[in-house]
Amino acid sequence: MAKIGDTLKPFTTQAYHQGKFVEVSDADVKGKWAVFFFYPADFTFVCPTELEDLADIYPKLQDMGVEVFSVSTDTHFSHKAWHDSSEAIGKINYYMLGDQSHTIANNFDVLRDGQGVADRATFVVDPDGVIQVLEQTCEGVGRNAAELLRKVKAAQYVRANPDEVCPAKWEEGEKTLAPSLDLVGKI
Template sequence: MSLIGKKISEFKTMAYHNGEFKEINNESLKGKWAAIVFYPADFTFVCPTELEDLAENYDKFKAEGCEIYSVSTDTHFVHKAWHDSSERINKVQYPMLADPTGKLARDFDVMIEEEGLALRGSFIINPEGVIVAYEVHDTGIGRKAEELLRKLQAAKFVAEHGEVCPAKWEPGDETIAPSIDLVGKL
């Protein structure tokens, strides 16, 4: 079953963010765009490269009015330890959510039950708290922050303009106004 159109469930969890422990809940996401990025675990191999890539593109997401939330089944204490010990993770300025019970991973259907870890799932949530785009990868396949950013920009454009974005669309490219006159002509 697709998660598109699903309103995110109520949740409350701790996060490590800018040198502090903070509580984050579903209400924290409302009123702005959000990118929720699940990864398997702290102190691993592909995960720090992905979180660093997100950190290096964080200003671009913020310029779009979007907050990034990384999530693993580690605790907020482990997130702090990783942040303090890794040069790559030290660049992270977005909230790192703790999901030690796996509640969030299960709600977003990315939990690997037999391992207690999450798959690599990227979710774009609109300001109303509804999932509008997502993709899920196996644990060995790293993602690219710029592609997630492009999908966010397309989701925002569709929501704001009612037109649709064709393949390979980038901001500023031509879009399509759906019309019966276009049926069979594209």
């Protein structure tokens, strides 16, 4: 799997976005914060619950300058059909990338060997195209969008304040830490 510090690799694909088919590439991501939200397949079970949860916080992420790209190895046509037929998926306003060529899943190294579907994985990429946060869960374990939102806030805070770090359970506005020799053994 791609690692913290890896850089976004080139890709171009078709996506379903707000009632239209659009082309999306790595060039569209550069210069902004982005979430790549991989899931195994359209018309499944855990996936729609996660995508709906993400749709609910999408306006907050947009307010923070973050764009969201859900990615599966399905086509953009399948994404549209799912969007039109599912109440949960119908809430989505972020980009739904089709990756039938497996380019994006291979770029992030989340393609399941011999299965042609992506693992359940999330990557937060900074404006320089560098992975700052990643999460991967097994097939039956869904992700929590509120926790993703917290991690994005922390990543943005640390980028803006490079001499500080965010401790466990940190929430926006709470105390951070300034790593120093004085803190060693005192926490």
